[in-house]
Amino acid sequence: MEKSAKWILLSITMLLLAACTPDEAQDNSDEALPTNSSNEDGNAGFTSSERDASSTLIVYYSLPETGGVDAVAGSSRVVNDGEVVGNTQQVAYWAEEQTGADLFQIETVAEYPGDHDELVEQGTEEHENDSRPEIADYIDNIDDYETILFGHPIWLADLPSPVYSFLEDVDFSDKTIIPFSTHGGNAVTDTKETIADLQPQAEVDIDNGLTISRDDVPEARQEVNDWLTQIGFE
Numbered sequence: 001m002e003k004s005a006k007w008i009l010l011s012i013t014m015l016l017l018a019a020c021t022p023d024e025a026q027d028n029s030d031e032a033l034p035t036n037s038s039n040e041d042g043n044a045g046f047t048s049s050e051r052d053a054s055s056t057l058i059v060y061y062s063l064p065e066t067g068g069v070d071a072v073a074g075s076s077r078v079v080n081d082g083e084v085v086g087n088t089q090q091v092a093y094w095a096e097e098q099t100g101a102d103l104f105q106i107e108t109v110a111e112y113p114g115d116h117d118e119l120v121e122q123g124t125e126e127h128e129n130d131s132r133p134e135i136a137d138y139i140d141n142i143d144d145y146e147t148i149l150f151g152h153p154i155w156l157a158d159l160p161s162p163v164y165s166f167l168e169d170v171d172f173s174d175k176t177i178i179p180f181s182t183h184g185g186n187a188v189t190d191t192k193e194t195i196a197d198l199q200p201q202a203e204v205d206i207d208n209g210l211t212i213s214r215d216d217v218p219e220a221r222q223e224v225n226d227w228l229t230q231i232g233f234e
């Protein structure tokens, strides 16, 4: 009698699981932005790698080139509803919209030039001198987060100097860091490994990072959404 009751319960559970197929979950996420409650424990169909947006922080560094579009060298900017945003910033905004996670922008005390050539010159100089530009602000409530989506542009096949400053100062111990980046054509870098070196007490998910060429950023919303689904944000 007890055995048959268990079987009935199991059958009902299987039916409920079958009712929420992965395809349906994907359709729902396309229709509306997920809320934190969609990741609560106990929802049928969720996998163990499901991530909780309420304990996720999107941290990014990005420099929109306000000096105008350089048709030859390419530009680090996207015009979004009239607002000029950086390429990495655009990806971070989409991740925020898709997941509902909090957003934190790394900013330096000193302003960088908006002009492409001047910016490249300054970035190159900082890279050569191992500069550590001063960071304007840090994360107050870092203990609230378990997962960090960490975005940055590629500078000189490396992390920008302000990202070094930030990662050397901040402590992401015991958190999972999933990197994302944008670049101007050279996607082959060791930046994910560098982030892991700078945060030895964190788990850096090197295999599941995302990198997008700046030329593809304006059309990359779906790619970003697919990546977020892949890393556990339904």
Ligand SMILES: Cc1cc2nc3c(=O)[nH]c(=O)nc-3n(C[C@H](O)[C@H](O)[C@H](O)COP(=O)(O)O)c2cc1C
Pocket (backbone or CB within 6 Å): 061, 062, 063, 064, 065, 075, 076, 077, 085, 086, 087, 088, 089, 119, 120, 121, 122, 123, 124, 152, 153, 154, 155, 156, 157, 158, 182, 183, 184, 185, 186, 187, 213, 214
């Ligand atoms: C100082 C500097 C150095 C750069 N170095 C590289 C590089 O080595 N390889 C590359 O593919 N792109 C390089 N780029 C291009 C940026 O990675 C690309 O434009 C990126 O999308 C900028 O992102 P953002 O708009 O979020 O700042 C560099 C850009 C700057 C400003």
